[in-house]
Amino acid sequence: MPEGPSIVILKEQVAAFSGKLILSATGNTKVDKDIMTGQKVLAFSSWGKHFLIRLPGLTVRIHFLLFGSYSINQQTKPNPRLHLKFENGDLYFYTCSIKLLEENIDELYDWSADVMNDAWDAKKARKKLKTAPETLVCDALLDQAIFAGVGNIIKNEVLFRIRVHPESQIGALPPRKLTEMINEARNYSFDFLKWKKEFVLRAHWLAHTKTQCPRDHVPLIKVKHMGKARRRAFYCEVCQKLYVLPRKKATAARPSRSSRPAKSPARAK
Known part of the structure; x- marks a missing residue:
């Protein structure tokens, strides 16, 4: 699973597509790809392991999960989840989760x-x-x-x-x-x-x-x-110290009045 630094590298690698129009959006993702076509990329952002493609009124969120990957200008795997074509190149995403976010991501994400x-x-x-x-x-x-x-x-x-x-x-x-x-x-x-x-x-x-x-x-x-x-x-069990909270002592609960055994009835004289 790509970690945060790897997503930052991706953001830097695709900087040439910022400000460019998406000429076509294809792939086997089930999200509405037509809505991306003709849109201009306002910016690329990252939040943790999420890669964000900001479009006017919409953000495409890419999460690479455990085995996701991407390639630039060359398709390296069959059946891309999403293929974005620009006049100056292509962007491919494979085996990842794709979601369209209509909310304001500055309110959605805690940067x-x-x-x-x-x-x-x-x-x-x-x-x-x-x-x-x-x-x-x-x-x-x-x-x-x-x-x-x-x-x-x-x-x-x-x-x-x-x-x-x-x-x-x-x-x-x-x-x-x-x-x-x-x-x-x-x-x-x-x-x-x-x-x-x-x-x-x-x-x-x-x-x-x-x-x-x-x-x-x-x-x-x-x-x-x-x-x-x-x-x-x-x-390492030698140099990495284990810090644990003290165990809570179990206290015996005092029996309630209703649970105490009833007194034996007085013997008749």
């Missing part, structure tokens, strides 16, 4: 939740996290309402960077660690962007898909389905 956006607000992220103290950090980082654009690679690498076990709970993290997690979600996303542009992203992975911890030189733990998100996790 302050996008870790790649200039409007990113770390204080808002912290406030949202505080409302769910029992949430596992591996799930919190994948919550697009808090960290839009963060995917499984970024999640694993951020937690390795800050030395936090993925099954730690938000409410158990020391304030300093919570701050580190929030900041590194954004920092690593921009490192991801830089390395992907240089075609060296995989070379910089420290935990994701790795078998040995580069710090402690012990085998990394791999879990295929962790947390509610059920995503792969790679972590």
